Amino acid sequence: MITSFARCTMPDTDGYKDRAHAGRQLARxxxxxxxxxELLVLGLPRGGVPVAFEVARALGAELDVLLVRKLGMPHNEEYAMGAIGSGGVRVLQPGVPGLMGVTQEQVEQVTARELAELERRNRLYRGGRQPPRLQGRCVILVDDGIATGASMLAAVRVVRGQQVARLVVAAPVGAPATLARLEREADEVVCPLAPPRFHAVGQYYRAFGQTDDEEVQDLLAQAWAGPAARQGNQDNRKERT
Structure with missing residues (x-):
């Protein structure tokens, strides 16, 4: 197992301008x-997709998405009590149910709600497009940051079930303790910024607005288009900015 979050460091310790800048740095x-x-980059929607787009472009790799959903605490949705992924994968934090008074019924209610959202996003982002083949491929899972790691762990277990040749977890920034836990699940963990006093992903981005569905769809459309169409889309974006 190779771990890169200790040896691949960012020269700019202040963090990143935005997700696109983070993706370019991560690609290095x-x-x-x-x-x-057959290298495959899978972005975790929504925030992981702009990062993954830059990684896939820099590496000349195929881009797709892997849908996972965080399971937020009933009275504090920002804190993950677990996550779900495609194929019925569910990962719960140690002590759940029971942690902070969370009941099994509440876990099931949150799971049902997030499963419905996962299915909605699958229809919206993919349409009739079939998921990519994973078996035997080198797969890079990308998110915009790793805090509790619940969503990434769910994604790892989804991909592991597809008999991939190599599984790499990659993010621009992450909590050191969480990255160390992910080492036990992935073949390689790559994270250029792992500050010892990590608090939240957003504190390491100067611009960290919410990624919306339209941006995810636009980036996927570019990635799934031919080279000529992709260049045209990029030129049009430059003209608008």
């Missing part, structure tokens, strides 16, 4: 994977 730490046959 993943250059050793460029040229892998």
């Amino acid at each position: 730490c993943l250059r050793h994977l460029a040229g892998q046959p």
Whole structure:
């Protein structure tokens, strides 16, 4: 197992301008994977997709999405009590149910609500497009940051079930303790910024607005288009800015 969050460091310790900048910086730490046959980058919607887009472009890799949903605490949705992913995968934090008074019934209610949202996003982002084949491929899972790690852990377990050749977890910033736990699940963990006093992902971005569905759809459309169409879309975006 190779761990890169300790040796691939950011020269700019203040963090990142935005998710696109973070993706370009992250791609520099993943250059050793460029040229892998059938390399696949999977972004975790929504915030992970702009990062993954830049990584896939830099590495010349195929881009797709892997849908997971955080299970927020009933009275504090920002704090993850677990996560769900495709194929019925559910990961719960240690002590759940029971932690902070959370009941099994509440866990099931939150799971049902987030499963409905997962299915909505799958229809919205993918339409009739089939999911990519994972078996035998080198897969890079990308998010915009890793805090509790619940969503990434669910994603890892979804991908592990598909008999991939190699599984890499990558994020621009993460909590050191969480990254260390993910080492036990992935073949490689790549994270250029792992501050010892990590508090929240957003504190390491100067611009960290919410990524909306339209942006995810736009980036996927570019990635799934041919080279000529993709260049045209990028030129149009430049004209608008």
